[in-house]
Amino acid sequence: xxxxxxxxxxxxxxLRYSRKSGRFVWRRRPDAxxxxxxxxxxxxxxxxxxxxxxxFYRSIRIFDxxxxxxxxxxxxxxxxxxxxxxxxxxxxxxNRCRNLREATAVQNGANRGxxxxxxSGFKGVSVGSSGRYRATIQFDGKWxxxxxxxxxxxxxxxxxxxxxxxxxxxxxxx
Numbered sequence: 001x002x003x004x005x006x007x008x009x010x011x012x013x014x015l016r017y018s019r020k021s022g023r024f025v026w027r028r029r030p031d032a033x034x035x036x037x038x039x040x041x042x043x044x045x046x047x048x049x050x051x052x053x054x055x056f057y058r059s060i061r062i063f064d065x066x067x068x069x070x071x072x073x074x075x076x077x078x079x080x081x082x083x084x085x086x087x088x089x090x091x092x093x094x095n096r097c098r099n100l101r102e103a104t105a106v107q108n109g110a111n112r113g114x115x116x117x118x119x120s121g122f123k124g125v126s127v128g129s130s131g132r133y134r135a136t137i138q139f140d141g142k143w144x145x146x147x148x149x150x151x152x153x154x155x156x157x158x159x160x161x162x163x164x165x166x167x168x169x170x171x172x173x174x
Contacts, residue, residue, distance in 0.1 A: 006062060008079045014062060015045055017076045022095035024060060024069060045069075048093070054116070057092040070095045074102070086111055086170065103170060106140050110167035120152050123172065124159035135159040139166045 016025045024045040028037050046060035046069055058069035073095045074082040086103035087094055090113055103111075114123045120133065128134040128148060133155035135146035146162050149155040163171035 006067070006075070008075055011062075011072055011076050015060070015072070015076070017073060019077070019097035022069075022073065022097070022099070024058075024072065024095075055092050058095060070100055073097065073100060084108055090172065107167060107170040110139065110163065110170040111172050113172060120155075122152050122156035122159070124163070125152050125155040135162075137162050137166070139163075 014027060014029070016027055017023075018025075026040040026043055026045050028041040046058045048056050049059035049066075049068075050056045059066045060069050060072060061067075062072075068085075070085045070087065070092070071082060074085050077097055082102045084103050084105055084107075086101050086108045088099050088101055088111070090111060091099075114121075118126075120126055124135055124137050124146075126134050126136070130148070132148040132150065133152045134148050135155040135158045137144050137146060137159060144162070146158050147155075149158065160171070
């Protein structure tokens with residue numbers, strides 16, 4: 001994603017960020033019309049936004065351009081735009097500083113939860129045609145067969161070991 005020119009100083013001039021709560025609040029702007037300050041200054045910035053109707057993020061419009069709040073939080077604290085940001089707990093609206101970490105697209109994908117069409121109840125586990133439980137993992141665009149198991153718990157444990165081996169700290173716990 002390419003953001004228009006926006007630097008840390010500009011963001012800090014426009015917004016106040018609480019590392020503890022992860023919330024942004026509009027600052028009073030002496031350069032803005034009185035109506036703007038009456039309507040926005042001191043109030044929460046942004047709105048809820050979802051790219052797919054399932055996962056929600058906070059979006060903040062600055063200079064008539066939408067920015068994801070977790071990317072602005074990174075810029076606010078670190079001072080540079082991140083390559084990518086991962087919400088460690090998987091909650092796209094939890095923009096607390098301690099919940100954000102820089103991540104590549106592959107690392108971010110490793111932190112996803114179960115797909116909505118999952119029937120086994122375990123990430124990476126499906127029921128094979130033989131009735132046994134199959135563990136598979138996709139990492140860096142490649143599918144890997146981990147093995148087949150008698151129970152979904154065994155398959156899930158094997159999946160978790162492989163996910164930790166491949167993705168390290170970004171592997172989502174069950």
